[in-house]
Amino acid sequence: xxxxxxxxxxxxxxxxxxxxxxxxxxxxxxxxxxxxxxxxxxxxxxxxxxxxxxxxxxxxxxxxxxxxxxxxxxxxxxxxxxxxxxxxxxxxxxxxxxxxxxxxxxxxxxxxxxxxxxxxxxxxxxxxxxxxxxxxxxxxxxxxxxxxxxxxxxxxxxxxxxxxxxxxxxxxxxxxxxxxxxxxxxxxxxxxxxxxxxxxxxxxxxxxxxxxxxxxxxxxxxxxxxxxxxxxxxxxxxxxxxxxxxxxxxx
Amino acid sequence: xxxxxxxxxxxxxxxxxxxxxxxxxxxxxxxxxxxxxxxxxxxxxxxxxxxxxxxxxxxxxxxxxxxxxxxxxxxxxxxxxxxxxxxxxxxxxxxxxxxxxxxxxxxxxxxxxxxxxxxxxxxxxxxxxxxxxxxxxxxxxxxxxxxxxxxxxxxxxxxxxxxxxxxxxxxxxxxxxxxxxxxxxxxxxxxxxxxxxxxxxxxxxxxxxxxxxxxxxxxxxxxxxxxxxxxxxxxxxxxxxxxxxxxxxxxxxxxxxxxxxxxxx
Numbered sequence: 001x002x003x004x005x006x007x008x009x010x011x012x013x014x015x016x017x018x019x020x021x022x023x024x025x026x027x028x029x030x031x032x033x034x035x036x037x038x039x040x041x042x043x044x045x046x047x048x049x050x051x052x053x054x055x056x057x058x059x060x061x062x063x064x065x066x067x068x069x070x071x072x073x074x075x076x077x078x079x080x081x082x083x084x085x086x087x088x089x090x091x092x093x094x095x096x097x098x099x100x101x102x103x104x105x106x107x108x109x110x111x112x113x114x115x116x117x118x119x120x121x122x123x124x125x126x127x128x129x130x131x132x133x134x135x136x137x138x139x140x141x142x143x144x145x146x147x148x149x150x151x152x153x154x155x156x157x158x159x160x161x162x163x164x165x166x167x168x169x170x171x172x173x174x175x176x177x178x179x180x181x182x183x184x185x186x187x188x189x190x191x192x193x194x195x196x197x198x199x200x201x202x203x204x205x206x207x208x209x210x211x212x213x214x215x216x217x218x219x220x221x222x223x224x225x226x227x228x229x230x231x232x233x234x235x236x237x238x239x240x241x242x243x244x245x246x247x248x249x250x251x
Numbered sequence: 252x253x254x255x256x257x258x259x260x261x262x263x264x265x266x267x268x269x270x271x272x273x274x275x276x277x278x279x280x281x282x283x284x285x286x287x288x289x290x291x292x293x294x295x296x297x298x299x300x301x302x303x304x305x306x307x308x309x310x311x312x313x314x315x316x317x318x319x320x321x322x323x324x325x326x327x328x329x330x331x332x333x334x335x336x337x338x339x340x341x342x343x344x345x346x347x348x349x350x351x352x353x354x355x356x357x358x359x360x361x362x363x364x365x366x367x368x369x370x371x372x373x374x375x376x377x378x379x380x381x382x383x384x385x386x387x388x389x390x391x392x393x394x395x396x397x398x399x400x401x402x403x404x405x406x407x408x409x410x411x412x413x414x415x416x417x418x419x420x421x422x423x424x425x426x427x428x429x430x431x432x433x434x435x436x437x438x439x440x441x442x443x444x445x446x447x448x449x450x451x452x453x454x455x456x457x458x459x460x461x462x463x464x465x466x467x468x469x470x471x472x473x474x475x476x477x478x479x480x481x482x483x484x485x486x487x488x489x490x491x492x493x494x495x496x497x498x499x500x501x502x503x504x505x506x507x508x509x510x511x512x513x514x515x516x
Contacts, residue, residue, distance in 0.1 A: 094394040
């Protein structure tokens with residue numbers, strides 16, 4: 001088994017006297033595609049920020065593989081309209097992308113037609129694709145997305161997730177994504193990790209949907225719906241599924 | 252006199268253009284004002300420890316930025332409240348200190364509104380050196396600063412040391428304030444930053460063109476401010492700022508007219 005790209009061990013993060021992350025361990029290996037779900041305030045974004053090493057935990061460690069490149073799509077992005085910033089310029093900011101590389105990136109992220117538009121004028125969906133193009137510009141090993149589709153309508157969400165899927169298939173990268181869109185997440189067969197300060201459960205969507213902690217968190221009706229969702233798309237029931245704090249992803 | 256005025260003006264305008272853009276983009280107008288208010292205290296400090304005005308102002312500017320960042324990090328009060336406290340504390344202390352040091356009111360007045368007589372060959376070295384070095388540093392920081400102005404979180408994730416960059420930007424503003432204050436004056440220094448940049452915003456489609464146009468506009472106004480101030484016998488600061496406002500209104504009118512014509516078609 002190759003060295004993991006990102007390895008978090010027993011992370012504990014305290015905020016305002018409470019534990020936001022309680023003994024969270026998570027490993028992201030090559031070609032993994034993990035979706036992080038959980039209710040609001042569960043610590044998903046905090047976990048992502050620690051995995052990016054933007055913040056330091058109270059205890060526990062985050063290890064990055066030597067020379068790792070991470071492309072990041074932040075949860076919030078709002079550019080001040082007084083800053084005139086065409087998409088093309090934004091994609092070359094603080095990196096040395098050639099004009100051709102920018103065109104290719106934009107095509108790949110499906111925002112080729114937007115290159116000469118000002119960033120402040122883009123719609124939610126357009127902005128997400130531009131941010132995705134920027135995240136891809138460093139040719140990353142890992143793509144990290146924090147609720148990338150939260151401001152999109154349903155068809156926009158579907159298109160965006162299909163785009164991520166296509167990129168995952170085409171490029172040699174791993175994906176770690178925070179998502180609120182349970183209907184999208186649970187209808188895929190990708191690895192799901194359910195977080196509520198600690199890791200409640202993880203595994204394939206169908207096993208997660210049947211997990212008692214998941215049922216307790218999202219309610220039996222939601223769990224039932226997700227299980228049905230998953231069943232109609234089910235392909236593979238052999239995923240490992242563990243319960244508890246320690247979470248390992250096997251290749 | 253004329254040559255030193257010319258060189259000073261060019262140096263200040265070159266720096267004021269791009270720095271003014273950041274003041275507009277990052278909403279630092281009040282910070283610039285606060286920094287300017289602290290300059291009088293800087294002059295007093297310079298007098299007491301026998302340094303030049305500019306060095307005294309830089310010292311106080313650094314102190315001002317450090318205190319602001321520290322207080323802000325405590326998360327007890329809003330940033331604009333903190334700025335208000337610091338700015339007016341520094342201004343009052345400055346006026347009191349000047350009075351105790353026996354500086355004449357007329358001289359204090361010159362600091363507040365700027366004066367033609369203050370442009371001396373002695374000052375030229377500070378201005379050119381300060382502005383030149385600052386411009387060099389600003390160009391080095393430019394891509395990272397632009398990225399963090401677009402999105403602090405993205406810049407952070409891509410490895411830009413955002414706290415350091417923010418502090419350096421504050422220092423650069425401190426240099427500009429120290430260099431320009433005797434010409435434009437404490438009360439009006441922020442307008443030299445934000446009015447040319449805002450005028451440029453009405454025309455520019457890229458950050459770089461906005462910065463360069465800002466410099467050009469600042470240069471034109473500072474330049475024509477000289478004969479204007481002499482002709483009607485007013486302090487230099489108000490003369491320059493009146494011109495920048497005039498230019499801003501002209502460009503704004505033009506922009507609105509063009510937009511209306513475009514929409515009509």
